[in-house]
Each structure stands twice: as C-alpha cells, then as structure tokens.
Amino acid sequence: MRKPSSPASVPQHxxxxxxxxxxxxxxxxxxxxxxxxxxxxxxxxxxxxxxxxGIRVLTVFAFSSENWNRPEDExxxxxxxxxxxxxxxxxxxxADGVQLHFVGSRSGLSDGVRQGLDxxxxxxxxxxxxxxxxxxxxxxxxxxxxxxxxxxxxxxxxTEASLSGAMALHHVPDPDLxxxxxxxxxxxxxxxWQSAYSEFHFSDALWPDFDExxxxxxxxxxxxxxxxxxxxxxxxxxxxxx
Ligand code: IPE
Ligand code: IPE
Ligand code: MG
Numbered sequence: 001m002r003k004p005s006s007p008a009s010v011p012q013h014x015x016x017x018x019x020x021x022x023x024x025x026x027x028x029x030x031x032x033x034x035x036x037x038x039x040x041x042x043x044x045x046x047x048x049x050x051x052x053x054g055i056r057v058l059t060v061f062a063f064s065s066e067n068w069n070r071p072e073d074e075x076x077x078x079x080x081x082x083x084x085x086x087x088x089x090x091x092x093x094x095a096d097g098v099q100l101h102f103v104g105s106r107s108g109l110s111d112g113v114r115q116g117l118d119x120x121x122x123x124x125x126x127x128x129x130x131x132x133x134x135x136x137x138x139x140x141x142x143x144x145x146x147x148x149x150x151x152x153x154x155x156x157x158x159t160e161a162s163l164s165g166a167m168a169l170h171h172v173p174d175p176d177l178x179x180x181x182x183x184x185x186x187x188x189x190x191x192x193w194q195s196a197y198s199e200f201h202f203s204d205a206l207w208p209d210f211d212e213x214x215x216x217x218x219x220x221x222x223x224x225x226x227x228x229x230x231x232x233x234x235x236x237x238x239x240x241x242x
Pocket of ligand 2: 017018019061062064188
C-alpha cells in the first residue's frame, strides 16, 4: 500500500484528459480537425516540459471508447492524424529518450495504424527518460473488464493485486496527478481504477492552449495538497516528521 505523505513537489506520474481541441478550433472558425492537429503540437510541448521537470510518467487520453460515436469524418480524421503523427514524431521522441506505450483496445483500428503502434513501442522500449502512455481507443470500464476476463480465462482468483497486474497500465505506478483541460469537471471513463487516490486538477485552458505555465500551475496545485490515503492529517504530519 502507498504510504501517506505530503506530496513531493513534483508528481512522478501525471495523467491528462486532453480536452477542448474542438472548441479551440471553433473559436477560430476552423474545422474541429484543425484543433486536433494543434492538440498534437500541445502534446509535444507537454512531453518536453514534463521531461524537463523530472516527471517520470505521462499518460494522456487521446481517443476514448466513446469517441467512436462522433461524426464519421472526425473519427477518420483522428485515425489519419494518429498515423501521420506516429510517422513524423517517433524518431524525435526516440532521440529524446521517450518510451512509448499505446494503451487501449487494438480492435477497430486499421492494420496500418496497428502496425505503426507496435513498431513505435518496439523502437522505443529501451528508453528511460520518460514513459509516455497514449490512451487510444481506451476506456476505464474496458480496462477493468478486459483485466477480469484475462484472469477468468486463466482461472486465476480476482483480487485487487491480480486485477491491477492485468490492467493496461500495469507497467507504471498509479497517477499522482490527473489534469483535465477544457473546463469540464468529469472523468469521462478515463483511469477509473488507477485514479482511486490521485489528486485532480481542472483547468479552463483548452488543450491546445495548455502551455508550460499551465503545467507549472497544476504542479503547484498538486504540491499544496495533503495526500492522506485514508489516514488523518495528524498521522500524515507525524509520519513526515520522522
Ligand atoms: C479532445 O478534444 C480530443 C478528443 C476527444 C479526441 P474535443 O474534441 O473533445 O474538444 P471539445 O471538447 O469538443 O472542445
Ligand atoms: C474525453 O473527452 C476523451 C478525450 C479527451 C480523448 P470527451 O470530449 O470525449 O469527453 P465528454 O464527451 O465531454 O465527456
Ligand atoms: Mg471534449
């Protein structure tokens, strides 16, 4: 179990619901896809900023299980954008020491996109500077259900530990800080299991506008919290003293 404590000033694992691309584009009378393109630029900036601040793991929500319900041209545009971004950005991410993981169901993705994801993961698997988990075709409910199904298939007992080990983010600790941009106060089926004791920060910034200063604001907010993990404040403060 995680030991209660005042948080270190920099979270080790930051997870982000990158919301607001569509509104960013609409405000400029541009198509929604232009917002998603700008969202990729914002993600590149965020990856660099996280690495520079000593954050070890960044997990981002890029396409949810429910985003298939959007208009067909937006969905196909997002698939195309993923394919292009992979081809364009993986060499630089690799050079920068980023270890890439794509988290989510691979069903429903084209063979080309699937191959691109596998190749990016293989190329970057030995990198240690920053782990970047891109949740694509991901849902927290899907994750819990697929983990339970995998355990049931092997006849293994279902416990908190076995479920955690079968879940898609088993290779990283739970997120310390979950950020949602775009001004909404909901989780939208993101890391339902893993965010049990995360600190939450909600930003009004639309994702393409979420810059280094906004990230620093989120980190400062995190640093001001007392994480108690069920204990009392007095217990946490006593533990911090010894
Ligand atoms: C988040 O931005 C990106 C995806 C869900 C793919 P949105 O596209 O949801 O942007 P808004 O919320 O409509 O502004
Ligand atoms: C959550 O944003 C999913 C991603 C950022 C990928 P949505 O825009 O899909 O969430 P809702 O529909 O507003 O809850
Ligand atoms: Mg949205």
